[in-house]
Amino acid sequence: MTIQESATMPVKVRRATKSSWTGLAVMTPILILLALGPYILGRGMQQNLVILFSLIVLGTMWNLLAGYGGMVSIGQQAYIGIGAYGLVYIADTLGIDPFLAVPLAVIIAGVLSLPISFLAFRLSGGYFAIGTWVIAEVVKLIVEQMDVLGAGSGVSFMAVTELSPGRRIAYVYWLSLIAVVIAVAVTYLLMRSRLGLGFTAIRDDSVAAGSLGVRVTRSKRIVYVIAGMGCALAGSMIAANTLRVQPESIFSVEYSAFMIFIVVIGGIGTIEGPIVGAIVFFALQQWLSDFGLWYLVILGLLAIIITLVLPRGIWGLISGNGKIRLFPVGYRLVNPLERFSLIKEKAPVGDGGAPNA
Amino acid sequence: MEWLNAVLQGILLGGLYALLAAGLSLMFGVMRIVNLAHGVLAVVAAYLGYFLVDKLSVPAFLCIVIVIPVMAGIGYVLQLGLLNPAIARGGLAPILVTFGLAVVVTNLLQQFFSADTRSIQTGAIATDSIQINDEIAIGVFPLVTFIVGVVVIAGLQTYLSRSRTGRAMRAASDDKDAAQLMGIDNRRIYAIATAIALGVVGLAGVFLGMRTQFSPTYGDATLIFAFEAVIIGGLGSLWGTLIGGVVLGIAQAVGAQINPAYGILAGNLVFLAILAFRPTGLLQKAVNS
Numbered sequence: 019m020t021i022q023e024s025a026t027m028p029v030k031v032r033r034a035t036k037s038s039w040t041g042l043a044v045m046t047p048i049l050i051l052l053a054l055g056p057y058i059l060g061r062g063m064q065q066n067l068v069i070l071f072s073l074i075v076l077g078t079m080w081n082l083l084a085g086y087g088g089m090v091s092i093g094q095q096a097y098i099g100i101g102a103y104g105l106v107y108i109a110d111t112l113g114i115d116p117f118l119a120v121p122l123a124v125i126i127a128g129v130l131s132l133p134i135s136f137l138a139f140r141l142s143g144g145y146f147a148i149g150t151w152v153i154a155e156v157v158k159l160i161v162e163q164m165d166v167l168g169a170g171s172g173v174s175f176m177a178v179t180e181l182s183p184g185r186r187i188a189y190v191y192w193l194s195l196i197a198v199v200i201a202v203a204v205t206y207l208l209m210r211s212r213l214g215l216g217f218t219a220i221r222d223d224s225v226a227a228g229s230l231g232v233r234v235t236r237s238k239r240i241v242y243v244i245a246g247m248g249c250a251l252a253g254s255m256i257a258a259n260t261l262r263v264q265p266e267s268i269f270s271v272e273y274s275a276f277m278i279f280i281v282v283i284g285g286i287g288t289i290e291g292p293i294v295g296a297i298v299f300f301a302l303q304q305w306l307s308d309f310g311l312w313y314l315v316i317l318g319l320l321a322i323i324i325t326l327v328l329p330r331g332i333w334g335l336i337s338g339n340g341k342i343r344l345f346p347v348g349y350r351l352v353n354p355l356e357r358f359s360l361i362k363e364k365a366p367v368g369d370g371g372a373p374n375a
Numbered sequence: 376m377e378w379l380n381a382v383l384q385g386i387l388l389g390g391l392y393a394l395l396a397a398g399l400s401l402m403f404g405v406m407r408i409v410n411l412a413h414g415v416l417a418v419v420a421a422y423l424g425y426f427l428v429d430k431l432s433v434p435a436f437l438c439i440v441i442v443i444p445v446m447a448g449i450g451y452v453l454q455l456g457l458l459n460p461a462i463a464r465g466g467l468a469p470i471l472v473t474f475g476l477a478v479v480v481t482n483l484l485q486q487f488f489s490a491d492t493r494s495i496q497t498g499a500i501a502t503d504s505i506q507i508n509d510e511i512a513i514g515v516f517p518l519v520t521f522i523v524g525v526v527v528i529a530g531l532q533t534y535l536s537r538s539r540t541g542r543a544m545r546a547a548s549d550d551k552d553a554a555q556l557m558g559i560d561n562r563r564i565y566a567i568a569t570a571i572a573l574g575v576v577g578l579a580g581v582f583l584g585m586r587t588q589f590s591p592t593y594g595d596a597t598l599i600f601a602f603e604a605v606i607i608g609g610l611g612s613l614w615g616t617l618i619g620g621v622v623l624g625i626a627q628a629v630g631a632q633i634n635p636a637y638g639i640l641a642g643n644l645v646f647l648a649i650l651a652f653r654p655t656g657l658l659q660k661a662v663n664s
Contacts, residue, residue, distance in 0.1 A: 148411070278471065329468070
């Protein structure tokens, strides 16, 4: 379209697409149905769904780091542990209401992640990945030396055991569902903001983005802090669900492996990808649980194959490489006349490019 | 005197760390990728050594002659089959692929060898030591490891600076497109680099298996120690990696002297201190990429 043409035909900038309205129409009843979970589902099922919800939160956060910020962290378990220990310590030892203790634990993780980011950001690429892991190991080794946190043997979460099991499980379930909504909503709003546009630019080419005035390091730091807080939220969910926190398991690098598998399998660099990935991962985990450690071998192979052959993951397949978007974060130019024609929905401009992975 | 002893043992331990880190340093130097499966591949070499010595009764030090070429072969195939395509994909692909590989190999080892700890039996040399005075004794085996570490790093450095293939590697590292225009086949050069890196990993893995008890998950700690040695020493310098290994070894040994639980933590803290106050490492020569 030439300049003259565009001057005569007003072009509108749109964000939502038909698929995103349809998506909203499908997602809202699902969310309402999930909110009714404690009235419909048994306790075991609710506890399983809490695991799934925590995986969605973790995947969403890891995707924020890697898919948008270009940072592969294998040390997010540091924040999972801080969230879990934070909740137990604030609620049990300090005697603060458990439901207030969760946001406090998340804030603590956010405050700690800021100085940590200055250390971690000294490194880049693969070395950043191992560096974050070392930091997580240091956090674990320090926790193991702290008697107030139960040292090496860990702590039990007592504050919520006063509630009847049915109520406790229902509360934790709702809390986790809210956590999922918050994690996805924060990511969505972040990516729709001016900052999000910068992230898309960083993802595609960080040097070019920097030269155009995107404050790359600052943007990355914001993402790192948010991801730390999100992982702490997931950590507190895990602690509330299992009622027991042990350093060896809560600081396990396996959580990072799970996050990577979820995001890679689901589709990196999209909001929908980690949700799809978490559901697939959770199903595979249940289905392959009889095969012992083989499920990790299969998941690892799957991650390698998808990275090399299908870099946009399962969501890339479902959405036809970005044609369907449940969460419209990009911009589209719409010719008003086109609305009456039969031209099919086009991939949005701005966020439709392939993630740099 | 016991502190001097700790420092001495730390220096010798550093030789093993340098040996473990040399391959990581080499692969990053040539290809700018960090192999997250590096640690578990060292453990694979240790299991290979264990299998040869314990099951097939190969003499302990002779197993090195078999393990090194096998690991080098694995490295060559790995580069051509998996890492070159990952490098071609660009972006995060090399990190994700090598991480996936680490998970796959760790759990395969777990399936075949169980989670039990093993070690490679070396006989008398494991306990032999040279008595300096009443309080200080140097173990023969740690000393041998240290000397081998220094020799290997000197050898690698000479190979990179003198040999034709070494020059091609440095050329591919500086500017891979220009190197290709000069007739260098990058993919083959990369494969040779990874073969050498994994050959060294093979040697390091066998020494590791002779020195300590290992299990399939030991690769995690191995990767972290190798990485810390590389960063403490400074990226892009093999001699730096040796110094980094020695500094890490001393930190761990002195930390463990204070309290056995502080050994690894002390190493990690020294690493973080270097990261905070001298992020280019102790012996950085080139500008960070």
